[in-house]
Amino acid sequence: MSKIRTGRQIFYNIFSYFYDFFIKIHSGHHRDETRTFLVDSARIDNTTQIRVLDICCGTGSVILSFTTKYVDALAIGYDFSVGMLHKAKEKDAANKIILVNGDAACLSFVDDCFDIVCCSHALYELKGQVRTDALLEMKRVVKPEGQVLIMEHEVPRNSIVKTMFYIRMLMMGPTDSHEFLKQGLSPFKKIFTDVSLSHTPSGKSKLIICRKKI
Ligand SMILES: C[S@@+](CC[C@H](N)C(=O)[O-])C[C@H]1O[C@@H](n2cnc3c(N)ncnc32)[C@H](O)[C@@H]1O
Known part of the structure; x- marks a missing residue:
């Protein structure tokens, strides 16, 4: 694994210690709206x-919200940060989810095995190639009739939240983030056969729904 990674x-x-608090301040009551919208959009x-x-x-x-709606689901949360996974474990008192530590660009699952693959915010x-590889991996592991659901913030109107949004985008690198925002759905259309877009009722987040087979 590279030093940058x-x-x-x-x-x-480090962020895992105050991530949930940050989201509470950043998204307020909309955080429940985005999760519910994502889970309810799964077909x-x-x-x-x-x-x-x-x-x-x-x-x-998000993965805990899936287990509330689909009580028998095999629900796996995947992240490369052990700190984030520890926080997820603390929230999962009923042991409903399986947590796996790994990189999004290289998933440790066989082909065509998930009904839903999601990636929220x-x-x-x-960054760059990692993002492309992650999308290719999502396509590989989702079932042919399954869905890949990708939720992202829309560019905020509030100036403070907008500044936070652009700081977050800079994590991709200034050129990369600018390019990616400009491209809209085309990076997804290059990889998936069917791509559609919807928005949460508040319009604060967008959901990109991808299928590898129509
Ligand atoms: C902004 S948080 C989003 C967390 C969660 N999906 C949510 O909606 O609250 C971004 C997450 O992506 C994880 N992450 C970033 N790069 C990753 C990579 N290359 N592989 C796996 N996880 C990664 C971070 O550890 C972090 O938990």
């Missing part, structure tokens, strides 16, 4: 024993 892991390990025909993978799961809020923090 290790530096980022250290950053997220699952067979609702028993579904398999859900949350890439870059952080402190586990994290793709914009993956």
Whole structure:
């Protein structure tokens, strides 16, 4: 693993101590809206024993929401920060989720095995080739009829939140983030057969829904 990747892991390990507090301040009551919207957007025909993978799961809020709706789900949270995974474990008193430590660019799962693969508010923090590799890996591990759900913030209107958004985007690198924002859905369309876009009711977050087979 490169030094840069290790530096980022250290950053997220430290961030894990106040991540949930930060999200509370940053998103307020909208944080529940985004999770509910993401989980409700999942189209699952067979609702028993579904398999859900949350890439870059952080402190586990999204994957835990899936287990509330789909009680029999095999729910896996995946993140390269041990600190974030510890926080997720603390929140999972009922032992509903499995937590795996690893890099989004190299998933330790076989092909075509998940009904839903999601990635919430994290793709914009993956840099260049890591982001492309992560999308390719999501496509590889989702079932042919499954969905990849990617949630991201829209550019905020409030100037303080907007500054925080651009600081976050800079984690990709200034050129990369600017390019990626400009490209809209095209990076996803290059990888998936079917790509659609929807927005949370408040318009603060967007959901990119990708399928590898129509
Ligand atoms: C902004 S947080 C999002 C957490 C969570 N998905 C949420 O919605 O609250 C970004 C997460 O991505 C993880 N992450 C960043 N780069 C990663 C990589 N290359 N592989 C795996 N996880 C990564 C970080 O450790 C962090 O937990």
